[in-house]
Amino acid sequence: MSLTATGASTRQWVEAAKPGIRSLRPYQPGKPIEELAREQGLSVDTIVKLASNENPLGPASSVLSAMRSAFADLSRYPDANGFALKAALSEKLGVEPARITLGNGSNDILVLLAEAYLGPGLSAVYSEYAFFVYSLVTQAFDAQGIEVPSTRWGHDLTAMAAALRPDTRMVFLANPNNPTGTHFSQTELVTFLESVPEDVLVILDEAYFEYMAVPETMPLVDRFSNLVITRTFSKAYGLAGCRVGYSVSHPDVADILNRIRQPFNVNNLGLVAAEAALKDTDYLARSRQINQVGMAFLQSGFDAMGLMVIPSVCNFLCVDVGCDALPVYEAMLAQGVIVRPVNTYGMPRHLRISIGVQKENERCLEVLKAVL
Ligand SMILES: *Cc1c(COP(=O)(O)O)cnc(C)c1O
Numbered sequence: 001m002s003l004t005a006t007g008a009s010t011r012q013w014v015e016a017a018k019p020g021i022r023s024l025r026p027y028q029p030g031k032p033i034e035e036l037a038r039e040q041g042l043s044v045d046t047i048v049k050l051a052s053n054e055n056p057l058g059p060a061s062s063v064l065s066a067m068r069s070a071f072a073d074l075s076r077y078p079d080a081n082g083f084a085l086k087a088a089l090s091e092k093l094g095v096e097p098a099r100i101t102l103g104n105g106s107n108d109i110l111v112l113l114a115e116a117y118l119g120p121g122l123s124a125v126y127s128e129y130a131f132f133v134y135s136l137v138t139q140a141f142d143a144q145g146i147e148v149p150s151t152r153w154g155h156d157l158t159a160m161a162a163a164l165r166p167d168t169r170m171v172f173l174a175n176p177n178n179p180t181g182t183h184f185s186q187t188e189l190v191t192f193l194e195s196v197p198e199d200v201l202v203i204l205d206e207a208y209f210e211y212m213a214v215p216e217t218m219p220l221v222d223r224f225s226n227l228v229i230t231r232t233f234s235k236a237y238g239l240a241g242c243r244v245g246y247s248v249s250h251p252d253v254a255d256i257l258n259r260i261r262q263p264f265n266v267n268n269l270g271l272v273a274a275e276a277a278l279k280d281t282d283y284l285a286r287s288r289q290i291n292q293v294g295m296a297f298l299q300s301g302f303d304a305m306g307l308m309v310i311p312s313v314c315n316f317l318c319v320d321v322g323c324d325a326l327p328v329y330e331a332m333l334a335q336g337v338i339v340r341p342v343n344t345y346g347m348p349r350h351l352r353i354s355i356g357v358q359k360e361n362e363r364c365l366e367v368l369k370a371v372l
Pocket of ligand 1: 053104105106107108131174177178205207231232233234235240243244245
């Protein structure tokens with residue numbers, strides 16, 4: 001054991017952390033373009049990043065001009081209650097503003113929910129291969145995570161309902177799921193909700209909702225008081241860097257989250273950007289369109305290479321490269337293409353590849369072919 005000048009163990013501040021936090025693995029983000037450029041001595045504009053399910057169109061110009069006009073207010077604190085954005089969301093989604101909670105990304109909301117409702121002696125249920133943040137926030141607040149085996153890479157809702165224990169306070173559902181891209185129907189969701197006790201919160205994470213052609217789920221929050229739906233501006237709305245997400249829940253859940261959130265958890269520019277993004281229906285339509293075309297292109301490219309792909313309704317595909325995926329990921333990096341290994345999800349042979357614009361998709365296929 002190494003000692004500091006004062007005699008304290010250098011691991012003291014790791015060991016002093018709360019038990020759940022001490023054993024946490026940090027979230028592994030996609031490699032930033034700048035970092036790869038530094039490491040490989042590549043120029044930033046030759047790098048293709050298809051690693052974080054970002055919108056390949058870049059931000060909408062309508063959003064940029066709205067943000068520019070908000071620059072003058074940067075010395076002011078943002079509206080802590082996000083009145084204008086909540087009003088716009090309320091109108092668009094047909095839910096009362098009192099049901100809406102804004103977050104610094106929807107990730108913020110997931111943390112707030114765990115902080116408010118999980119703790120030692122309590123448990124949360126989520127699926128195998130589900131978004132990593134569910135297990136992270138469960139553990140961070142010293143609750144026990146119950147991971148339910150998946151079925152064909154997706155959620156086994158029947159098994160999840162059966163896995164609930166008396167100490168379970170929360171279930172996380174990702175629909176569609178990241179990293180697998182799988183989804184379940186609204187009928188299956190309703191059957192699940194009907195089978196879950198009223199004192200268990202069901203967190204329905206719809207980060208990719210806008211990419212799916214499915215009926216609106218918002219009316220369900222009226223019927224099920226334990227349902228919390230989270231969505232984000234990071235994916236189809238093209239604002240991952242702005243960090244804005246939201247939840248729609250029972251007003252009492254929103255009231256609780258409002259008590260513990262940072263008073264100014266969504267910044268000035270984020271509020272303005274999200275409000276403008278909601279209005280830009282053309283941008284959203286183009287996002288969907290380019291995603292559909294890119295998805296079909298990549299899918300047929302993988303088919304031609306004889307690679308198995310998990311069917312996806314998102315803006316990414318999970319592809320089985322037929323061997324250990326890490327060396328493939330590394331070799332692609334060396335060629336300036338960043339994708340996402342998912343070995344930390346227990347999927348060592350898959351790579352998750354976000355759908356890009358045509359040129360990015362072509363380059364990705366070309367490099368993957370060369371590497372394999
Ligand atoms: C991207 C993503 C989120 C949230 O991202 P934010 O940028 O924090 O809004 C949440 N859930 C899933 C499944 C995601 O893929």
